[in-house]
Amino acid sequence: MRIFIGTEEIASLLSDLASGFKDMGYKVTTYVTAKNKFYPTHKYDIVRGTVINDLIHYWEWKFLSNRLKDYCKRIDTFISVPYLKWKNRKLIEDHDLFIFIWKPWLDESYLFPLLKKKGKKIICMHVGSDVRYAQAFQQQYNIDTAGWGDFFVNDNLDRKLKKIRYQELYADIFYSLPDQAGLYLRNYNHLSLSLNKAKDIQFKIPARKKPLIIHAPSRSEIKGTSIINKTVERLKNEGIELDYTLIQNVPNEELLRLLTEADILCDELFLHGPGVLSAEGMAAGCAVATRCFNVPPFQPPVCAVTPENLYEELKRLITDVEYRVALAAEGKKFVDEFNDPTRIAAKVIADITNESLDNAGNDYHPDFFIKHFKLPENIKLSSQAKALTKKVAEKYGLQKEAAEYELEKRGLI
Secondary structure: OEEEEEEOOOOOHHHHHHHHHHHOOOEEEEEEOOOOOOOOOOOOOEEOOOHHHHHHOHHHOOOOOHHHHHHHHHHHHHHHHHHHHHHOHHHHHHOOEEEEEOOOOOOHHHHHHHHHHOOOEEEEEOOOOOOOOHHHHHHHHOOOOHHHOHHHHOOOHHHHHHHHHHHHHHOOEEEEOHHHOOOOOOOEEEOOOOOHHHHOOOOOOOOOOOOEEEEOOOOHHHHOHHHHHHHHHHHHHOOOOOEEEEOOOOOHHHHHHHHHOOOEEEOOOOOOEOOHHHHHHHHHOOEEEEOEOOEOOEOOOOEEOOOOOHHHHHHHHHHOHHHHHHHHHHHHHHHHHHOOHHHHHHHHHHHHOOOOOOOOOOOEOOOHHHHOOOOOOOOOOOHHHHHHHHHHHHHOOOHHHHHHOOOOOOOOO
């Protein structure tokens, strides 16, 4: 089987998963639209984005407003579609399995029917904001997303819904996590995060009485940075001895070195982890504090925190050295088992040949969208988005549920 993996490098997941397939002896082609600044040494078989941005990198121009960037993007996309159709035609012929992280190189509405027509297998791995809709997340988990910023709060529901529905119609398997599945109709499997560098990260449990706490947010507004900062300051003011370092915008290699020297990694408070950063922290010997979605058999050894319990849980991690050390030791064992790229790649191969998937064989059976999701005020879906939702419901035998929970009356079909 010849495997294609693309097209966005999110937290090194693309490269790390590719290494797992290569260890199993598969021929793998890695493809990114652009290199990730946090992984400057990563190498790929193909780096190919859109025509204009590849030439002048307008997306990085700080003096351009978001409105002008969107305008440039529309022109760039219009020019790039025929270019990418021609340039990537041989990729389709040369591969059997296509694994997409974040997005394909062309819109799903064009590329996915073409791949299926040619008898190809398709896997979609969802990693966060590619499919998470902030208002659905807020409705489902009762977490206020107002402070998350325009990128999340003003997300285009119609565009995101169409993307998901095309993937539900054509992909052979979904991998995702419950807190980003608020718009799903189709069953899916648990997304395990590959961590190829775990074996290269120096493992050390400092066990200091005065611990070093690290917080390294990629986006402060959705990680709970302000709450974490205030909680640490409160603990210091109460005489609790600790050191605290806030890390941002450093290359991953430097971050891993800093994690090795830390006692505690305080990761995130709103989204359910542990994510890649938490896994890196466990591999380095940190006791990890993060919000956690605890679903058997995926029960990670972390200190589960929320904005409400952060003070008490972090205080315990700081003052109870025995507890902290035991948690760090269990974390290393967990990462070695659950984040091993070869093990994850083998599971993907097993899943793609398992005909029971999309029935009882899947890990998750989402029902929030069909039972509870409400369109935000002043938001209406296009007729195409509604038709796609109806088509997916019909494909997976959800017509009865669609009628029972009045999807048409709710403006969803």
